[in-house]
Structure formats: C-alpha cells, structure tokens
Amino acid sequence: MGVRQFGAQVQRTEDPRILTGRGRYLDDIALPGMFEAAFVRSTEAHALIRGIDAEAARAVPGVVAVLTMDDFGAAYRDKRLPLPSPHPAIRQPITQQPLARSEVCYVGEAIALVLAETRYLAEDAAALVGVDYEPLPAVADAVGALAPDAPKVHHGAPDNLVATLAARFGDAAAAFARAPHVLRETYLQDRGGGHSLECRGVIAQHDAATGQLTLWSSTQSPYMVRRFLAQYLGREETSVRVIAPDVGGGFGPKAAVYAEEYALALAAIALGRPVKWVEDRREHFVATNQQRRQRWDMEVAADGGGRILALRGRVTHDHGAYAPYGLVLPFTSLAPLPGPYLIPNVDVTLDVAFTNATPTSPVRGAGRPNVAFALERLVDLVARELKLDRAEVRRVNLVKTFPHATGAKLPSGVAVEYDSGDYVGCLDLVLRACDYAGFAARRAAALKQGRRLGLGLASYNEDTGMGPFEGALVRVLPTGKLQVATGACAQGQGLATVLAQICADEFGVGVDDVIVEAGDTNAFPLGMSTVGSRVAVTAGSSVHLAARAVRDKAIRLAAELLECAEQDLEVDAGAVRVKGVPGKQVGLGQLAQRLAGSLGMPLPAGLAPGLEAVAYHSVSRPVYASGSNAAEVEVDAATGEVKLIRYWVAHDCGRLINPLLVEGQIVGGVAHGIGNALYETMVYDGAGQPLSTTLGEYLLPTAPELPPIEVAHLESPAPSNPLGIKGAGEGGTIPAAPTVIAAIEDALADLGVRIREYPLSPQRLIELIEPIDGAGAAPAD
C-alpha cells in the first residue's frame, strides 16, 4: 500500500518554489499599462476635512490622477463600506469610506489616492496634496472614551459606546455572596499589530469590454473581498474575481476587507487601467488593523481548596475608530470564558469603545489571548493568596470529563460544549517536561550564584474550526493526477500540503500527485475565510469527504470495467485494482477519461459525468484544542532585563495531520505571544498621534531573545469531523503572555512584585520593583 500521508512529517509542496525565489507575492505581479498608487493619509487623529488641494500634485510629470471620493459619482460620495457580520448588539455600526470625504477619525485614514507611472512619482505627488483640516478633539484610550465628558470619536455621535456584550451564566451574585474568598484585580493589555513580513497590497484591473473586475489582494479572505466589493459596487459576484496570490503572512489583520481594496477597485474602473498599491511598513503601522488593548476589572470567588466558584467583572475593549469587522473581535474576548476550567458562575460585561486610533480586528488568537491572560493571572492570584500550589489549583479547576457543557452560549446562541480533550493530561505533560518538581532546587542553586529564576505556568483551551463551512472539489485529471480546489486559502500555513496529504491517502499516491488550487474565487464557488484556526478542520474535512466520494465512484466504474464486485477492489498507487490479483487494475486517469465522456457515447454504468466530487464540511460548533505551557526565566532585578531560558508546550489539537507543520504553528505562535508579553506596544499620545511607527520603535522578537521551545503533543480526536482534527494556528500565542508574565512575577516573588499588564519592558519592570525594593537589590536567599 502507498505510504500513509496523514500523520507523517511530510515536507511541504510549497517550498521548492519559494526557496528558489519563485514565489509570486502581490508586489511581484506587474500588469501591462499598470499605474502605481500612493495614498494621502490623515495626519490628524480627528478632524473635519475643509478642502483638498491637489493642483500641485496633478502637475507632477508622470502623475495620472489624484482621486478623492468626489471623483466616483454621486452614488459613492457619502457611501460607507458594508458592515461585515452585522449583529443586533451593535449600537453604532460605523464603517469608513474608501477615501474619507468630510471627516477623519484616526491618523492614517486614507483621504486621496494618487496614481502615477511609478510609485516614486506617486509618493512625490502625494506629499504635495494639501488637506485643509479643522481639528477636532480626539480620544485615544478606551476607558477615557467612555467617560461622560469624553470627546466624541465621530463628530455628532451621542457617545463612543459601540456595544455592551456579556458572558453570563450560573448565578455569580449568589456564588460571590457565600464564597469564603473573594479576590480583585485589574489587568491591562496593550495594542499590537499582526506585522506579517509582507504588508498588504492590492492590484485592481477592470475590463471595460466585459465588465469584469479582477482584484489581486494580499488577503486572508478573497471570498469576503468579492462579496463586499460586489455589494458596494452594485455588481453581481460573477463580475468580480478576487485572487490571493502567495501571501506573505496574515496573522489576522489581512482577514478584514479594507478601504484600500475598494479605493483601488474604484480607481481601476474610473481610469480603465490596472492600478497597484503596495503598503509600506509605515502605512502598515497606521492603516492595518491592530488589536489587544483591553482593561479587565475582575473579581474571583474561590473556596479554601482553590476551587474557583465564580468570576465577575467588566472589560473595556478598544475598538479603534471604526467597526471594520463588526463585533467579531469583542465577542472572542468573552466567548472563551470560562476557559479550560469548570467555573459554573460567570458574569462578565464588556464595553466596546470607539477611539481615535487605527481600527481593530483579530490578531493571532483574537480575544482569546486577552481572556487567557486575565484567567491565568486570576488563577495565579488565587494560588498565591490562598498559599496553594499553582499547578494544583489548575488541576483542581480543569475540566475533566467530555463532552462538557460550560453553561455559556456562542454568539450564534448555540450552547458551548467542549467536545474532547485531556486537560489534566496536558498539564501533567508540561509539568514533567519542565521538571516542575525540581524547580525549587534549580531556583535555590541559581540564587547561590546571585541569579533569580522564575517559572510560569498557563493552561488554555481554544475554540477552533469555526463554522459555518468550507468546501472542496476533488477531481481526477486525465493524467491520473488529482486536482483539489477549495475556497480556503493560505498565508504560509502549508494548506496546500495538508490538503494534498488528506486527498493523497484516498488514492495511495504522494503529495506531489495532488495539485491544490486555493485563493482564487474563480476556482471554487464559495468560501469563507482563513481565520480562527479553522481551515484544516473545515477545508481538510471537505477534501476528505470529496476524495472519499471520488474514490467510491472510481470503484463503481472499475467494477464495471473489470467485471468484478466492488468489494473485491481496492485503490492504491493511483489505480483501482483487484485484491490479490497483481496486474488486474485500471488507472485513475483512465477512469477519469471514461467519465469525461465521448461525443455521442453514453457514460458507463449510468454514472454521472466527471470523476469528481464537491463536498462542504458544515459545522455548528467549534472543536476545542487545549494545552498547558511553562516558561523558565531569569530576571535581573537591578536592570529589569528578562532572559527567557526555556519554554515548554503541551498541546492537544486532535489528530495531527502533519507534526512538522503543527510544531511550526505552535513555535511561531509562542514567539508571537512572547512579543506581546515583552516587546510589542503601539504607543499613542493623548491626542491620538501614533508614536511607534517604525520597526525601531515597535519591537518584534528576534532570534537571540527567544528561548528553546519544546513541544509535546496529546491527541484527543475531535468527534465531530471525519479525521478527528482540530485547529493549531493560534494555540501557541494564546497562553504565551500569561506564561511569561507569571514566570517573571515568580522570579520576583520574594519582593512581592505583582504584574498585571503586558508588554513588560525593562523600564516598566523597574518601575514595578523600585517602590517595593528601593533599588532592586540582590535576591534574598
């Protein structure tokens, strides 16, 4: 039999092309007659636009047009972008325009679009466009934005409250009233970006003869771009094709549909020539959605054994200036409650606030890392205040039997049910990996050398494989190779490889025998989006179902041709063959040719045309991945320097399709979470001016800072899909910040330092140490 691909460490089919410089990213595409674009962006956090003077810019030789919202006709002049994921809870469903016409609400909001023969000329001219602003008061912080006398983020709005959401089940008030221990804490989490190495980019081409609009975009959601562009432009989806070429990283922000995509489409239609815009890093810092700034004011009720009885509190969520992703992000900041724990009573309210800052949408993990930070810090708080062991408090509270209904409901109204897992098993696995029992001795030995060590723990679970569906076509080509087309797309996860693995196993072939088409709305009719660790589950299951149907059809046809019973046949090495009779077989390619038909001849066996099948895997509930992490750090209390020594992950995402790729997702995700914990912060001044707009001011983790990261797996299959798989894209990031912060706090435990926030710079750590310690002195034995 062919080597089974599912579960094997299969090297990626994508790699040879990319490694040799033959990737095809957005900026590698050049169309004949294409103009290049630069945007004029707001320098004000909040202002009315009194006028735009483009005369000097238009006079620059090589400049073709300077476009504003007044240039696309009356129908578009005040038209705002469609609101994705509408929900009754949204009070102010305000989206921006492709180009702001009368008001700007954050620094970086696009106002005008310059098109020229080269990007150099477009940028020269953009600098000459004069915008007459009437500045308005601005507010950049969410808590401030909800104060009664706060400036209004949108001129004329009644307030800045976008929505109030709640996670409420059980009876928290009663549980708090009788709880032996009640603890309170406030946690602050900061704004960061996705910072894919490739920034965004768009090419739009309009064929006036056919009316066909083609948009290439560095996006995670080509089908969403098609849907909303068609809606905005009043077109049928048949006249809009969206292609995501090789995408240089997504991490969430590229899942939203952006003003620039609409602006480029409008420009291509207006000018009748292809137009291209590639975001530069400075633009990315202000114009690409960000995430994670929240304040959590929390209370936890526990009994003397550390069992958590109830949670309650209020969360303030910084939504940025618009709602480009509806309420999806704030919902993910509540839906994970109560995490991996059995907490029967929860009452948490979340206020979504507009701010005069770059809009938000999910960044790797969405709201889940925020929830994990609050929950894990609370669990550590319970352990510390009740003088219990941190691992034991987790063990006591972790969910132990599955399926488990938490009492919570998904935003869709469906009851939350944790499908499968071994949460305690993952905890034990990571405790063994990090030699938790031996840490006290390691710490004592280090102290003798004057070094402070700390160990942090965090557990989490994660809803993955979000609905409603993805789909796939599997087709046998006349050569016998297999074609897979899907509405899911990739930004580096290795989707083509894992789908090829799943398909290949049904036919006993190798991954190189499978051609995967993804990221082109003309290749498959429907698709959702590559977000929320969902496409392995949804598209992977679809490929499995479609491939199984193709295999069954191949067997039916082969039984006819070989004149034998179906049960005597097997499929292997790309052929259907009679079991135990070497050489008696028919190749898949031959079967495909028979079902491709000959003019005038009936198809054999009354079969439907084509050796192909389409399947959609639809889900109403997510599948829950889970895990526990540990980190060991060394902290210099005099300088605030944190050195990450080692990091351990115990992770359960069901059946592993490709351990090599899963480990890649986990390790990369941990690095992202470490960036959140220690380095990444988007700084705004009080007036909404962004102060961190270069990679010198906004720090991403680099190779020397990161510790060895060791990953161990448990495999609790998901019962609700045929392959037993769960998502793996965000599980590395979700627990990383609380793990690292807990380790730092642990290293400073003797000083009584409490850490309630991230990122934690050395300067900030010193601020936390000095009021307690005076001078951040040497560790006490």
Place this chain on the structure above:
Amino acid sequence: MADTRSIALTVNGRRETRTVETRMQLADFLRKTLGLTGTHVGCEHGACGACTVLLDGEAVRSCILLAVQADGAEVTTVEALAAADGALHPLQAAFRRHHALQCGFCTPGMLMTLAALLRETPQPTEAQVRDALSGNLCRCTGYQPIVAAALGAAQDLQGK
C-alpha cells in the same frame, strides 16, 4: 526631477548596464528593472532584513542602498543560490527539511544572511547563528527551525 546615471554591475553572474534614477533603491532595481522578484521588501527602513542580498560577498540590505551604490559591484540574490541544474543549495534543502519557512516572505533574506555567515564561519555555534539572524525578522517560525536549518546546512557543507 529625474536625475539619472548609468551603472554597470554583475548580478548573479550576469553583466548588467543600465541607466537608473539616482534615487532608485537597489531592491527596486533588482525587482523592477531586472525582474528578480525573489528579493523581498518588508520595511524599507533596513530593519527587517527581508531584502538582504550579497554585495561583493557581504550581506547587505538592498532597501537602504541605492542602485548607483552597487555600480561596479557583484550582486548575488536568492535566485542564484541553487545550482544551475536546479539542485537546492544545502541551506535551501535544510530549510525545507526543518520547516524553516512558512509564508516565505523573509526567507530570501534569511538564506542570503546565512549564506554569508557560513562562508565566514563554516561551523557556527547556535549563539553565532542567532546573532547573525538578529537583523532578520520572521513572524511565522519563531526562528527555531531556521537556526536548526542553518546548523544542519553547516554540517552538510562540511561533509562536502
């Protein structure tokens, strides 16, 4: 506005003589004038390293060099790393084996940085590899498999 100059340089073994705007970045010259799109631009301020190429054998950032600064020099890009018969360079093969690339956008810069390192330091320690990579950002991998690939490639090259 367009101040131009004629430059002559060798790119991937090929002699190129072109007239370029003096303000043109070397990265744009490689990508747009010569069509060598394997070199990527991730930040345009010399911080991310995606645009790293070899200039007379040294790893440099082609986004903060002007094309005219490469006049007379020898430039090597990722397109020239594999052998003429298409066989992957040991670094490229090790990257694939260790899953040291995901989205692949930083990969050309990583490969060229490491190619320069391994020429200078054929048997680097892990710390030396991490130090050499300190100017190259990757958001996908957490660097760990890239470091492993570099050490693996160093061994493979030693065996040759």
